[in-house]
Amino acid sequence: xxxxxxxxxxxxxxxxxxxxxxxxxxxxxxxxxxxxxxxxxxxxxxxxxxxxxxxxxxxxxxxxxxxxxxxxxxxxxxxxxxxxxxxxxxxxxxxxxxxxxxxxxxxxxxxxxxxxxxxxxxxxxxxxxxxxxxxxxxxxxxxxx
Numbered sequence: 001x002x003x004x005x006x007x008x009x010x011x012x013x014x015x016x017x018x019x020x021x022x023x024x025x026x027x028x029x030x031x032x033x034x035x036x037x038x039x040x041x042x043x044x045x046x047x048x049x050x051x052x053x054x055x056x057x058x059x060x061x062x063x064x065x066x067x068x069x070x071x072x073x074x075x076x077x078x079x080x081x082x083x084x085x086x087x088x089x090x091x092x093x094x095x096x097x098x099x100x101x102x103x104x105x106x107x108x109x110x111x112x113x114x115x116x117x118x119x120x121x122x123x124x125x126x127x128x129x130x131x132x133x134x135x136x137x138x139x140x141x142x143x144x145x
Contacts, residue, residue, distance in 0.1 A: 005025060005059055006039075006041070007023040007025055007059055008023065008024060008040050009081070009083065010024045010083045011085070012069060012071070012085045012087065013087070015088070019069075020056070020092060022067070023058070024056045024057055024058060025039065025040070025064070026038065026039050026056075027054065027056050028055040028057075029055075029076055031049055031076065032050050038076075038083060044078060044079040046075065046076070046078075049073055049075060049085065053069070053136065053139065054068075054069040055067070055069075056069070067092065067093075068144045069091065070093070070137045071087040071089070072087060073087060074087030074088060091137065094144060096137050096138075096140060096141040098138060101134050104133070105134035105138065108127050108128075112124060115127055
């Protein structure tokens with residue numbers, strides 16, 4: 001008889017509340033020091049995340065579907081087979097309004113050009129972060145389709 005699948009709970013929380021809560025066999029994310037993957041019984045960990053994609057591989061019962069979530073940084077914590085991501089913002093790929101994300105990308109590119117012309121470093125940095133967030137949302141949306 002096959003061993004039962006080892007699953008753990010993944011929760012993604014934003015200031016708006018819980019946006020994701022499911023059992024998983026593996027979760028992948030980009031921490032500030034590189035790509036991370038966590039499976040059942042991983043050692044406890046707490047690490048800051050960058051703007052990026054979180055991939056949650058579901059159980060065999062769910063046909064090992066992969067859920068894609070765009071996060072704008074935050075923290076990843078794993079302890080006692082519960083993974084928690086706390087982020088300023090997070091969106092599941094199926095909920096991303098890609099036309100809105102593309103408009104945000106275009107605005108950020110415009111603001112970057114203006115900031116460069118005015119030699120405004122602070123505005124340039126804010127525009128670069130906005131661009132990274134928009135590009136991440138578009139990328140996550142496309143990875144799901």
